[in-house]
Amino acid sequence: MTHKHKDGGHVLHVGTLARVEGEGAMHIEYRDGEVADVQLRIYEPPRFYEAFLRGRSYTEPPDITARICGICPVAYQMSSCWAIEDACGVAVTPEIQALRRLLYCGEWIESHALHVYLLHAPDFLGYDGAVEMAADHPAVVERGLRLKKAGNRLMEVVGGRSVHPVNVRIGGFYRFPSREELRGIRPDLERALEDSLETVRLVAGFEFPDFEQPYEYLALRPETGYPIESGSVVTTSGASFDVRDFATRIEEVHVAHSNALHSRLDGGVRGPYSVGPLARYTLNADRLCPIAREAATAAGLGATCRNPFRSIIVRAVELVEACHEALRIIDGWTGDGDASVPVPARAGEGYGASEAPRGVLFHRYVLDGSGIIQDAQIVPPTSQNQPSVEADLRSMVGAWADLDEHALQHRCEHAIRNYDPCISCATHFLDLTVERT
């Protein structure tokens, strides 16, 4: 819808942005075909939670912060557990870490399947949404739902519930699943692995705009394996630092147009940085399991991927990785040992990070001697990616000046969805406005 401006320009209101998790607003302003301003405004619930956590017990963050997001609760649980355990000087057993990784695989499968099939694929196949796509490609949509269901099942068996797992606690889990329980979901995951490989083949055939960005990528890198539940921090500029240093390396700054904080790495001297599948893949492709690496190569991915639109391919490859990894952990699971380790309270500061499906999620807590939280900091991936999303749009909208309004809306939404922004962690709608003068 176009509204005349008093100064002769006009504002294009392109409505609610669909298929993005959450609520926010995008404002694009350009003059004479040149982009003058791009602003992403999102409501940032972690700020509410940071305040809410102060004065609570150190045992509560996994349950409380899981409520920030219905799509990535495990990420919030894992990052908060690592941070509290770090503050208390406790390390968990290899079995507990393996089960955390397994639970996290469930979240990756669920979240990536939802995004690839119901949210992002319609952009590439030319449909307004999954409903329209389902009419022509029912088997494709059914495959996506089947994959998501496999992730849900894994979350239920390990976490006790598919949306907000209830089996996670500081120090580990309330109970370990039995070997039989985990073996019971193996057939679903074997099918999911096949579906994931089919997903890579599907999305590799999509057409991608010729668009690359030089952003610095930041991801975790564990001692072994692909980064999921833990690791230290690495970047494409060669930086490498412990999670404990994130608070000094990553600065959160207020921007006037958003409730959210924007994140800057090392003072922003190298421009925006980006987290998520492209960063994980670029910094850890050598850590993929052979079957995922083979699928990536067959899909045309090289050593790095700098086209945000191709993030859908990386998500599909990560589906393969998560399914394969889940099967590997299940096959080695004995169910022996204690489900948790004691975590006695002590005064201190602790840091934790894990790879949410959409990128690194940092937590920091300061505890007093009785375990009461004095300070909490949560740096979610979406706020880290906000500057990159804005920079992408700033680059692209100029080149799309010839598009009609409907096509422009679609392209903008598509570009935002490349980052799978989890504003839901925020709330409900993203209104997109384009101002032209």
Add this chain to the structure above:
Amino acid sequence: MTGPAGTGTRGPLVVGLGSPDRGDDAVGRAVARSVALLLPGVVVVDHEDPTSLLDLWDGHDPVVVVDAVRSGSPAGTLHRVETGAGGAPVSPGAWARTGHGGTHAVGLSEMVELGRALGRLPARLVVVGIEAECFDHGVPLTPRVAEAVPEAAARVCLEVGTALQEGAGDVPR
């Protein structure tokens, strides 16, 4: 795929949809809890993720989904949309009266129409929406929405009862 009305083998289902921690978004769950007390023989579940609906309602008939909606009506206003397998898609105008049938990223309206496209819609599906006012984190239902819960629960019971009288499904004993 669910067959014609009355062939759902798992009986009626009531789903309360929404997040328990997002203010009025929890109203669907609150209504579902009331319905569970009023209709002990009926399967009543609450859930946060609309994308699970196709699996949740598989084999059930009739199905009533209760959700918070946002359409601009006064808070607490009840909305109703009826559809089902074999019917025409719900018009955008009808969904608009329910604020598109939900407040979730992949919304109830999308999942209903996705179910129709995939042949996975119950024979009879009724959406009862309660106009919401506030979706803030960690706050309770707003007063006008909370006051609407008993009426909404009664409406859901009526929907289930009417469908049963018409022969769509049996209450498992």
